[in-house]
Amino acid sequence: MRYISTRGQAPALSFEEVVLTGMASDGGLYVPETVPQFSADELADMAGLSYAEIAFRVMKPFVNGEIDDETFRALVTDAYATFSHDAVVPLNQLDANHFLLELFHGPTLAFKDVALQLLGRLLDHFLSKRGERAVIMGATSGDTGSAAIEGCRHCDNLDIFILHPHNRVSEVQRRQMTSVLADNVFNIAIEGNFDDAQAMVKASFADQSFLGGTRLVAVNSINWARIMAQIVYYVASAVALGAPRRSVSFCVPSANFGNVFAGYMAYRMGLPVERFVIATNANDILHRTLADNDFSKTELKATLAPSMDIVVSSNFERLLFEAYERDGAAVAALLERFQSEPSALADAPLSRLREKFSSHSVDDATILEVIREAHQRTHEILDPHTATGYRAAERVRGDAAVPMITLATAHPAKFAEAVVKAGFPGVPLPPHMDDLLEREERYTVLPAELAAVQRFVAENRR
């Protein structure tokens, strides 16, 4: 198995190389050259297995023998032992045929833990094999930074530097990052905003000379290993509900499209999926594209579901590559045009997408209404991201006989602001985090100057 770029001009890579590489050199994203297939029997055999065992079986073809089975199984088992629920990602039945897939039982209470707990371990494994060390740099407006830190805190060969805007992330989100006191974890509070932090990370990737040859690694959602890890819970939840004998549908609160693209991969591998419903907040590029073929950027809107606040949906390129029947030149042309002007998909690729995907956009007022309504009907308090999914699933349901699985992407305690606005007194943090507000913190405040940040990284990496 090799990995190829969605723009067709970058060299094909091995699994190891694709884990260590972010974006392809032609500006595209890496995807597997062929899609591994699971027979109905192989899927049926997964019913009732532990999550770690299903994860091992689903991901093994992508790893392509580059990690021996015993080692890979140990990495996977270790990654998912950090989750606080025995099922790792339990299904919660809401009504006769609507289920929540709770992806928030990991260390930081959001679904990004599922991928980042594994990615940190994969990186560490490959670096240790090569006798190399690497530096991770990332900017966060609050949410993903903590998942990346938790994924890397035990990795001997990685040092992680996460930049957040000083005094502009919530206390819970800051503490989830800054209370990790591991020697390889460095939190930098930038005296500026998120865009300043992100610009400094981008500049550091563009010119890495300040690291004197040490590899700089990105753990953002374009890393193939993150998609791969997310395929697993689509398979695990569908077989739990009777796949491959019966098909299911999924509703996915979406932003950068990494999560729902993983679901699409599961479908392409043989999982019987009737339909994917894409839920967006008011940042609705995915919905506008699917519903109106309006593939254009609009202003960023700050919403009550902040982890879905995006202008451009980076992983959508991977689906476009499939919709354009793997014509890298056509994808490159479309995305280059899109950078500078409102665009549209060609007719045939758009109809291919509409065969499998529906979409719905949910504004802030509706998010609050849904949190109240869902609580009244099901006694669950949904987080605002999951609320967009709940509404989209109800509205775009299709065949009511097909089980609908809505992905619950975050624990409501993590986004208490929306829950309180919806009229609830708040949601307590789960027991393993209830002392978060008393834990010791460590972070360094730096001016929004590239040279100062790069000096700090170069001097502190081990």
Ligand SMILES: *Cc1c(COP(=O)(O)O)cnc(C)c1O
């Ligand atoms: C990142 C995130 C999303 C969006 O996922 P994508 O893979 O970017 O589509 C949704 N909900 C929460 C809570 C998130 O953290």
